[in-house]
Amino acid sequence: MMNEQHLSAEAAPISDEEAAMRLKHYNRDGALGRALNYAWLMAGPIIIDTHHQVGAELVRRAKAATSQDELARFQVDNVLKDSLQSLQDRFKLPVNLDWVRRVAASAVAFHSLSIPSAAITTGKVEVAKRTVIRIHDEFSDNEIAVQVVNTLWTLLAFETEILAWKFGELRRAG
Numbered sequence: 001m002m003n004e005q006h007l008s009a010e011a012a013p014i015s016d017e018e019a020a021m022r023l024k025h026y027n028r029d030g031a032l033g034r035a036l037n038y039a040w041l042m043a044g045p046i047i048i049d050t051h052h053q054v055g056a057e058l059v060r061r062a063k064a065a066t067s068q069d070e071l072a073r074f075q076v077d078n079v080l081k082d083s084l085q086s087l088q089d090r091f092k093l094p095v096n097l098d099w100v101r102r103v104a105a106s107a108v109a110f111h112s113l114s115i116p117s118a119a120i121t122t123g124k125v126e127v128a129k130r131t132v133i134r135i136h137d138e139f140s141d142n143e144i145a146v147q148v149v150n151t152l153w154t155l156l157a158f159e160t161e162i163l164a165w166k167f168g169e170l171r172r173a174g
Contacts, residue, residue, distance in 0.1 A: 014166065019100040026095075026158040033095035035151040040091035043135055043148050050131040051087050058123050082109070090155065103159050107166035117167040121160055128156045 026032050040047070086106060093099055110120050132149050139145035 014104040039151040103162045104166040
């Protein structure tokens, strides 16, 4: 019974009501979607490069903490590859019900690899901090830098809220 509950929590996508409530708060009138597209246009290479650098550091740490099990090490490598594609999707795809569901589904992937939610959150914060520093260093136009940075902090808050909700569901399911 517990196993069935666990599987159903993993398979169950975020409900339309749950997603719509989150979208109402974070993407009123499509503002976040437009801001993400603009941030990507202005700072996409910086965002990707910083995400890759920090992600590679986190993967090295995770591999060091992982047994010599090759499958586990392979899965950790795939997390970085998948997270880079997911990163691009979050900036380029419409912020809608499917977008929220994709973010929630990533919690299932992390959970299946036994990656704690705290590790995900601290990793996301580290990526955001380093990206913000690079944006401030590389942009001569402070107005653009502030707009991109504000978008990154909003994205971080939104993603973290969705992930925390889904991790909570997975924990309750067993």
